[in-house]
Amino acid sequence: ALPPAPRDTEHCSLCRLPRPALLPSMPRMLLALALLAHALGQEAPDSDAVCQEGDARRTPASSMMQVKQFKDRATRHFTEDSQSEDQADNQEGKLDLKVPTGLASIDDAVTPAPDFEEPVEVWTRAAHVNASCTFNVMNAAFVSSSSGTDADDFGASADKPYKTIAYAVTKRQTCQTIYVMSGIYRNNNFGAGMDNEAVVNLDGVSDLAIRGYEGNTALPLIEFDGVGGFVGGSALHPVKNVEISDLEIVGPGKSITYPQALAERLNSKKHFRGRGVSILAGDHINLHGLVVHHCPSSGISVTNADYVAINSNIVHGNTWWSPAGESAVVLASSKNVDDEEGVKMLVASNIVYGNMNKVPYYNKDYSWDYSPMGDLICGDYPACREGKVDGCPWQCRYGQSTQDYIIDGMGILVASNRATYLKGETEIADNVCYGNGINGLVVHRTDRVQVKRNVIYDNGRVPRGDKPEPKAEDWHASAGKGRQPYSGLVLNNAEGVVLWSNRVAARYADDYAFTQEVDGSGPPAPLRAGGNNKACNGRVDVNPTSVVRETDDVSKCGVKYQEVACGEKCHLIQWPYEMKGSFAAGDARSSCENVCAEAALDNAGGCKAFSLQYDYDKKNGHRMCFVYKQSPEPQPEQCRSDPFNTDGCSYATQEGQFFITPAAKAKYAVMDLM
Known part of the structure; x- marks a missing residue:
């Protein structure tokens, strides 16, 4: 069954809503924010966001307020645990300079901190200029790569969508929203040739929103092998009043x-x-x-x-x-x-x-x-x-x-x-x-x-x-x-x-x-x-x-993991660990870091460090990901201090790397291999 049609309350005026936030059709984004929130010691936002007309930050009423609170807490995290030091910072670092005409006063530029909403009113007032339409559900087109057809009598409903975003853009109406359903959308001639054009040409496009469909369980995937995904604009054919959101x-x-x-x-x-x-x-x-x-x-x-x-x-x-x-x-x-x-x-x-x-x-x-x-x-x-x-x-x-x-x-x-x-x-x-x-x-x-x-x-x-x-x-x-x-x-x-x-x-x-x-x-x-x-x-x-x-x-300063030089002995064999998969070399570090951060969210031992090493089984250049648990403690006890320079604690690896949280690095005195 197709997901329900989007609700009218979720679609806001681009020109009046200049600072958008997360929408419910963004599972990967919310996961990333959850991991970031964990690293900062904060709670992540929920995903039941609903956008409401007239909110100057495109902030849906319930969850988007939680997003704002999440950002506030994440920002404050660095100062709340050292308040006295930061108070000293504020006094010594204060600048009391004149402000150009038209800007808010900054006499309190350092103490107290600027209000989180400080620039919004200025932006909103200015953003009314050239505001030409309000996007709403009554003027919508729908696209599905799996079930759509690029023809004139398609596109008006989720039951009868267009097949490609490019076609929907060529058939656009003024102030229309194009809803993109989950699927894969590619440029013409994908996989053949080195000079392919964009998936979507935006030359001269105006008054249009292209959004992931509200009922999507995964972000629509825009995949290109040529000039790009969404490309366009020139002096003669500018892109005006356009929103693109909720896509991969x-x-x-x-x-x-x-x-x-x-x-x-x-x-x-x-x-x-x-x-x-x-x-x-x-x-x-x-x-x-x-x-x-x-x-x-x-x-x-x-x-x-x-x-x-x-x-x-x-x-x-x-x-x-x-x-x-x-x-x-x-x-x-x-x-x-x-x-x-x-x-x-x-x-x-x-x-x-x-x-x-x-x-x-x-x-x-x-x-x-x-x-x-x-x-x-x-x-x-x-x-x-x-x-x-x-x-x-x-x-x-x-x-x-x-x-x-x-x-x-x-x-x-x-x-x-x-x-x-x-x-x-x-x-x-x-x-x-x-x-x-x-x-x-x-x-x-x-x-x-x-x-x-x-x-x-x-x-x-x-x-x-x-x-x-x-x-x-x-x-x-x-x-x-x-x-x-x-x-x-x-x-x-x-x-x-x-x-x-x-x-x-x-x-x-x-x-x-x-x-x-x-x-x-x-x-x-x-x-x-x-x-x-x-x-x-x-x-x-x-x-x-x-x-x-x-x-x-x-x-x-947000550092979650520090790299330790480990030479050809990058696996701490005496630290409790798990193997967590194999990743392409170019993405191995970020992928394994995300695995470690996600593991740290649960109660199954957590994760205080991770290492990478050549995947001997696949032999295709990939790197195996090892995560080292927060508990139990390493055994024998001598491996709890300077493990890379202690005999019997590390194991030979090829093309290895080791990363550890600052707290664990200090606790276990993890030093570079000498």
């Missing part, structure tokens, strides 16, 4: 190998450059409830746009194979469509992990003597003219065919907006960014940005030349130089920034956790406001430095 979008990243991607680096085949969602021009764009993974390029990218909300998405395992220097979640080259001064661009409540560049950047439009890096005159180096590596500075090889290093690939990147986004603010808030290639969050050449309550840790997975990796991968070997010493939160040529209550742990103590960069030799502009930030590992260089306090407790 997956690219071909798992099936691409490093040798294949490297061989195609100088070409432009779409198979190696596809994005999950790519909107190239428009306004009033609302992207939420999406799980976007294994896209060769960005997971979610919006450029040349205004009034954009990227909210409550999971974005992981992207940007591995594109040579375009892309990041997982991107707002770039934004263009204001009016003179409103409030928050109009929003990146909030996303979980962004495992995104990195494995292929060096290449730009075919760079002349041999051009480089945007530094102030070298590249034309003075004959080796650069001859296309040689030796004798040509690395800065002059940036974007050239001879570039053999990786310094791009962030979790969240807001970039190149200063010259084009002249009115309005951007808010980046309540995101969790970990395990990404360089930094977790970067604001680059963009002004008037509010960066609040983000949790950033364990980034910088691209190797540094002076730091050996516990486990070398094939794409590490060809690097001519290591990455820059940054793996946290970076403000690069950004003015008018608010920096509040962020928690950052850099990968290494001599990486920058917080830093401001500026062209030239002068100091960066001081923050507009800030305070109550914590650096749990890494260096701090912001103006003024007092807005960030340093601590050695990495758990305060």
Whole structure:
């Protein structure tokens, strides 16, 4: 039987509801939030959400209030267990600066904390501009890949749906909602060819919502092997007043190998450059409830746009194979469509992990003597003219065919907006960014940005030349130089920034956790406001430095598991453990970490650590996942302290890795193998 039709109360106006949250058709999203909540010591939200018209945050009345409370508690978690220390932070770190006309007062920018709803009224007021319709159930189309037909007399009901989203979009009506039922939706020619088009072309699309069907038991799967999932927009054909929500979008990243991607680096085949969602021009764009993974390029990218909300998405395992220097979640080259001064661009409540560049950047439009890096005159180096590596500075090889290093690939990147986004603010808030290639969050050449309550840790997975990796991968070997010493939160040529209550742990103590960069030799502009930030590992260089306090407790910055160097002895044979499956090498760490976090939720021994090792049975490059229980205690007793350096406690492995919670690492004195 088909699931019941969606209720009218669950469909809200896009233009009036700019900060969406989780919807009931998102089981994977809720699982991820449950795991995140557990890591923060919080309760997860329920899934019986109902969206109500008129709520300024697209927050359904019951469960969405629980989501808000969950986020509040998760954010407060880091300060409530050390209240006296944070009170000291607040007093020392307070900035009392003038505020540009039109913004709320920030005289209390540090004490007390800003109200969670602070920017909403400004956003809602501004978002009424160009609001052209309200989406409702009375004007709906339905799509089912398994039971639908692409014909004119289909699509009007769940009993008689269209077959493809692309066809439904071509038949769209103004202010319509397209409901996508569970199933697999692919681009034309899928599985054949390297230059396929998008699953859904959004050129010129306006006044349309594309949502997962309310009765779905699994997110609809949008699978592409070409230019992307949802792609479109241009100056002549912008995307306007469009919502995309409650879908899973997956690219071909798992099936691409490093040798294949490297061989195609100088070409432009779409198979190696596809994005999950790519909107190239428009306004009033609302992207939420999406799980976007294994896209060769960005997971979610919006450029040349205004009034954009990227909210409550999971974005992981992207940007591995594109040579375009892309990041997982991107707002770039934004263009204001009016003179409103409030928050109009929003990146909030996303979980962004495992995104990195494995292929060096290449730009075919760079002349041999051009480089945007530094102030070298590249034309003075004959080796650069001859296309040689030796004798040509690395800065002059940036974007050239001879570039053999990786310094791009962030979790969240807001970039190149200063010259084009002249009115309005951007808010980046309540995101969790970990395990990404360089930094977790970067604001680059963009002004008037509010960066609040983000949790950033364990980034910088691209190797540094002076730091050996516990486990070398094939794409590490060809690097001519290591990455820059940054793996946290970076403000690069950004003015008018608010920096509040962020928690950052850099990968290494001599990486920058917080830093401001500026062209030239002068100091960066001081923050507009800030305070109550914590650096749990890494260096701090912001103006003024007092807005960030340093601590050695990495758990305060969201670090759930720390890697321990274990050489070829990565299995703690004397610790109670379970084998929990085999995963593809590229996803093994995140998959096993999720298994461990999920095991920690039950009472069957829990999980304090996990390890990976080559799967000898499958012999296909996969990694076996071992989880080590919270109880009972290791036996014999000598294996309860420094186990990797104690005889008889560890076992030989191939291509192994070991990860442990900070608390267990301290309790059992788990040190790197000597």
